[in-house]
Amino acid sequence: MEMKDNRKFGLNMKQEEKNLNDTLFNEIISTYNNPRHLMHKKMTHVLKYVQHGEALIDVGCGIGEFIVRLKDRFHTLVGVDISRPEIEFAKKRIGNSPNVFLHCGELESFHFPDEHFDVCLCLDVLEHVSDPPRLLQETHRILKRGGSLVVTVPNWYDIIVSKVLRQNPLHIHTFTPWRWMTILKKNGFNIRFYKAVDFPVIHSEFLSKKIPFLGMCILIVAFK
Numbered sequence: 669m670e671m672k673d674n675r676k677f678g679l680n681m682k683q684e685e686k687n688l689n690d691t692l693f694n695e696i697i698s699t700y701n702n703p704r705h706l707m708h709k710k711m712t713h714v715l716k717y718v719q720h721g722e723a724l725i726d727v728g729c730g731i732g733e734f735i736v737r738l739k740d741r742f743h744t745l746v747g748v749d750i751s752r753p754e755i756e757f758a759k760k761r762i763g764n765s766p767n768v769f770l771h772c773g774e775l776e777s778f779h780f781p782d783e784h785f786d787v788c789l790c791l792d793v794l795e796h797v798s799d800p801p802r803l804l805q806e807t808h809r810i811l812k813r814g815g816s817l818v819v820t821v822p823n824w825y826d827i828i829v830s831k832v833l834r835q836n837p838l839h840i841h842t843f844t845p846w847r848w849m850t851i852l853k854k855n856g857f858n859i860r861f862y863k864a865v866d867f868p869v870i871h872s873e874f875l876s877k878k879i880p881f882l883g884m885c886i887l888i889v890a891f892k
Contacts, residue, residue, distance in 0.1 A: 693757045696730075697731065700733050706866050710865050714791065714887065717887075718818060719741070723787075724788075726789040728791065729748060731754050731758050732747055732762055742786070744769070745768045746768075748774075749772060752772045755771070782809055783809075783811065785810055787815060787817075790807060794821055797840070797841075798840060801854070804857070812892070814892060817890045818887070818888075820885055821885070823886050845880070860891055862886055863880055864884070
């Protein structure tokens with residue numbers, strides 16, 4: 669009887685955890701749908717610069733927002749993330765789309781072919797990984813010659829938030845835009861352009877264009 673109760677308790681805990689995850693993930697979706705939110709603004713810029721192609725990979729795809737929004741632009745879309753709950757949620761959102769493939773694990777573990785993808789998204793990822801050059805070398809390997817890498821990273825303010833105030837321990841790396849672009853170049857990429865997205869406190873797109881080094885987020889478009 670006790671074993672059955674423990675098993676039932678375990679199942680209830682798993683269901684409760686799943687419900688909490690689903691609530692959190694739906695809240696994330698709402699930020700993408702809110703025109704005033706930084707996530708929506710970043711998404712709008714990214715979608716603007718991603719063209720149609722054969723194959724796209726989203727490294728750190730999370731709940732699959734960009735896969736959902738780009739699945740009509742590519743014949744094949746691949747999403748990779750180390751978070752199983754997010755991958756499972758993304759699979760539920762996308763359903764049985766024959767051109768979408770979602771995987772849980774590190775990018776290197778899937779051994780994608782050389783020069784396979786037209787576009788690689790790496791959005792809000794590099795600041796979290798312990799070895800950004802290693803990840804960039806793998807994305808460079810799997811990108812076609814002339815293929816695009818689209819990166820978003822936090823800007824200067826994150827140095828204050830994460831390093832000085834230590835309010836975001838998940839951000840391992842906090843660099844200036846120039847340092848990020850130097851890292852990209854050292855790992856084989858050519859910078860097409862970079863721009864700031866949004867501006868702290870007053871949320872001015874005008875100021876983010878005029879003084880991009882003070883913007884909240886940096887979008888970098890590079891190519892192989």
